[in-house]
Amino acid sequence: MTPRVTTLVNYGAYQAGWFAAVLGAATGHGDAGAAVAAALIALHVWLARERGRELGLLALATLVGLAVEAWQLQAGTYRLLSGAVPATLPPAWLVALWAQFATTFRYSGRAVLARPATAMLFGALGGPLAFLAGERLGAVALTTPLWPGLVRLAIGWSAALTLFSWVARHVPEAAAPLYRLPWRAPSAERG
Numbered sequence: 001m002t003p004r005v006t007t008l009v010n011y012g013a014y015q016a017g018w019f020a021a022v023l024g025a026a027t028g029h030g031d032a033g034a035a036v037a038a039a040l041i042a043l044h045v046w047l048a049r050e051r052g053r054e055l056g057l058l059a060l061a062t063l064v065g066l067a068v069e070a071w072q073l074q075a076g077t078y079r080l081l082s083g084a085v086p087a088t089l090p091p092a093w094l095v096a097l098w099a100q101f102a103t104t105f106r107y108s109g110r111a112v113l114a115r116p117a118t119a120m121l122f123g124a125l126g127g128p129l130a131f132l133a134g135e136r137l138g139a140v141a142l143t144t145p146l147w148p149g150l151v152r153l154a155i156g157w158s159a160a161l162t163l164f165s166w167v168a169r170h171v172p173e174a175a176a177p178l179y180r181l182p183w184r185a186p187s188a189e190r191g
Contacts, residue, residue: 033096
């Protein structure tokens with residue numbers, strides 16, 4: 001696939017997974033949303049030219065996501081409306097979002113992670129905005145007063161994205177981050 005098509009497919013798959021997970025949680029079907037996100041992650045890995053690198057980034061993002069969301073839950077930043085037992089551990093749909101986010105690191109999110117300052121700013125703004133959207137859709141309930149929780153979200157996400165920026169910039173690439181066309185021979189895609 002061309003770089004532009006790869007970026008569009010990657011971004012579209014990420015957005016589809018985000019909405020599936022969040023709307024699944026909002027309707028009490030968080031596991032179904034997590035399954036859709038997992039299927040899109042599997043599709044990403046299948047299409048990726050460097051599967052090992054992608055799997056490493058997925059593992060990192062999953063571990064970081066577990067830590068960040070466990071901290072947010074423990075601090076009382078938000079309350080899950082469904083899908084968490086015990087309530088101090090993030091549910092599968094939320095962890096799946098972190099893993100799916102990793103699918104963008106070398107693809108549609110590459111420009112954001114190219115510079116640590118950009119990644120930090122994107123995390124500080126994007127994390128709270130994502131949770132505000134998730135609340136509007138009914139997946140979580142942010143606790144009041146709102147500002148301390150939004151600050152915690154900004155801190156957690158900016159730290160995570162700064163780490164992801166560092167890792168993404170230090171992962172050597174053997175091939176351009178393009179999706180391969182599974183029905184074509186690898187040499188036919190290079191031209």
